Amino acid sequence: MSNNKSNPRMQAINEITNILNGDNHQPSYNEDSFYRSLVSEAMRRFGEIDFYLKQYIKKPLKTEQNNIKANLIIGSVQILYMRVPSYAAVNDSVNIAKNKTPHHVKFINAILRQLSRDFENNKLDKISSLKNIPIEIKKRWKKALSEDQLKKIAKQLLITPPALDISISPEEDINKWRDSLKGEPFGNNNIRLLSNYGKIEKLPGYNEGKWWIQDIAAQLPVKLLLKKIKKNADVIDMCAAPGGKTAQLLSNNLKVTSIESNKIRANILNRNLSRLNLKTNLLLQDANQYTPEKPADAVLLDAPCSSSGTIRKNPDILWRLKYMKNDYSSHIKSLLTIQSDLLVSASKMIKRGGILVYSVCSLDNEEGYNQIINFIKKNNRFVIDPINKLEVDITKESVTKEGFVRTLPYFNSELGGMDGFFIARLLKTN
Known part of the structure; x- marks a missing residue:
């Protein structure tokens, strides 16, 4: 068998183990297409695979046995969803177990062989794709999304995004x-x-x-900002990396100040803008500590968030959120505080009559709608500047009755879908 570094199955097992252990790092890019397919498909089908494996595992595996569970997941995804011959998938999982968990070789062999037999004999129960959304996340999404919408999101999750x-x-x-x-x-x-x-x-x-x-939905915040400001306007991009929205602003002849607190992300932004032959006034600092020399015409706040709206491209986010060392609700609470603080800071940077656009690539209502409603209640100088359907160049159904935009992953599904975003445009009154 090839060594660990060159074995895509072994690498995939290591990555799944990291996720199960609550390691929230983003994996480094791996060019091996089979490795990427293994991890992507395992994450898209994780709930289904977990359900099936529980039928065969009499005693739940302990946390310290996550590498065994990861091996079973990678073996299962090949058998059930990737058209890999069962004997090959089982054989590779067993060989990896001999190297990593020798005391569990027979266990892994027995589970995967039984799974493959039941699969080939059509004995596996058909289950809803909603299983692939963790229960605790689904509960939060239900506060704003219907059962039908959740089913459509779950269905879109299963489609490897070609777009x-x-x-x-x-x-x-x-x-x-x-x-x-x-x-x-x-x-x-x-x-x-x-x-x-x-x-x-x-x-x-x-x-x-x-x-x-740049995802089509991620382009909307700047497009909706451009509808309300003049050329050469002063705009502050508060959380600017990796630079797509800054590039949009600069390409439309605006005077842009880009703020990024993370040095690595700031370097990525610089590289991206350099390739595009664009230059911004980049500030490496906490946006909450920045005071412009004069109030800006507009501020764009694409705030840090759970990123749950990007699951069609990054299905691992769902399970990173579920298994993170801090529980999901605590994680959201910390993000809500960060977002709220940034909104208050943004409000102080804008001139009277200026525009604030707030966006998050999240499906959680608290990060989007609730966050903005709470902000307006506490800051009576700001009112909703309603977005109308004529301003949106893609799906019109994304415009809400309040004048916000909410895109969902299954919008334009026949063309590959889009990221889930919440976008609000606010006016600072006189």
Whole structure:
């Protein structure tokens, strides 16, 4: 058997073990497509796999046995969902167990062989894809989403996202890039590549800085801000990395101050803008400590959040949230405090008559709708500047009756879906 570093199954087991152990780090990029498929599919189907494995495991595995559970998960995902021959999946899991957990070789072999027999004989129960959303997360989402919406989100979670959204600089000819990139226009200044696009760095125009990658929903906060400000306006981007929204602002001839508190993320922002031949006034500091020389015309606050709206591309987020060392509710509470503090700081940076756009890529109502309603109650100088359907260049159903935008992962599902976002636009009154 190949060594650990070159064995994609072993690497996948290590990554799943980290998630089960509550390690919330983001894994380094791995070019091995089989490794990425293993982890991605295991995370999309985790609830289903866990349900099936419990039928065979008489005594629940302990936390210190998470590497055994991870091995079973990776073996199961190959048998059930990846068309890997059962004998090959079982054999590889057993060989890995001989190396990592020799006392559990027979256990792993027996479980996976029984699973494969039941699968081949159609003895496995059909279960709802809602199993793939952790119960504690589902409970919170139910406060704002219907059962039907949850089912659609769960269904979208199972689709390996083929879509790649490319944001084209406004001065570029979108038809030219549609032909060059072999994609389709999707919204204003955006091209969606549906499949087989290969390495991003090899695509036409990448090295020349003609475009950047940004989900169609992630482009909306800036687009809705642009509807309300003039060219050359002073705009503050409070949590600016990795730089997609800053790039949008700069490409529209605005004077931008970008704030980022994390040095590594600030470096990523700088690299991204350098490739695009764009330059911002970048401040490496806590946005709560920043006071502009004069009030800005507008502030964009794309706040730190649970990122649960990005699960179609990052299905591991659901299980990182479930297994994190701090429980999910405590994690959300800490994020709510961060968001609330940033909103208060943002309110002090804007001139009277100025615009504040707040966004989070979260499906949790407390991070979005509730956060803004609470802010308005405490800050009577700010009122909702209602967003209307004519301002949204993609799905119109995302505009709420209050004048907010809420996109969900299954919107435009026939074209690959989109990230889940909450967006509010506020006006600072005189």
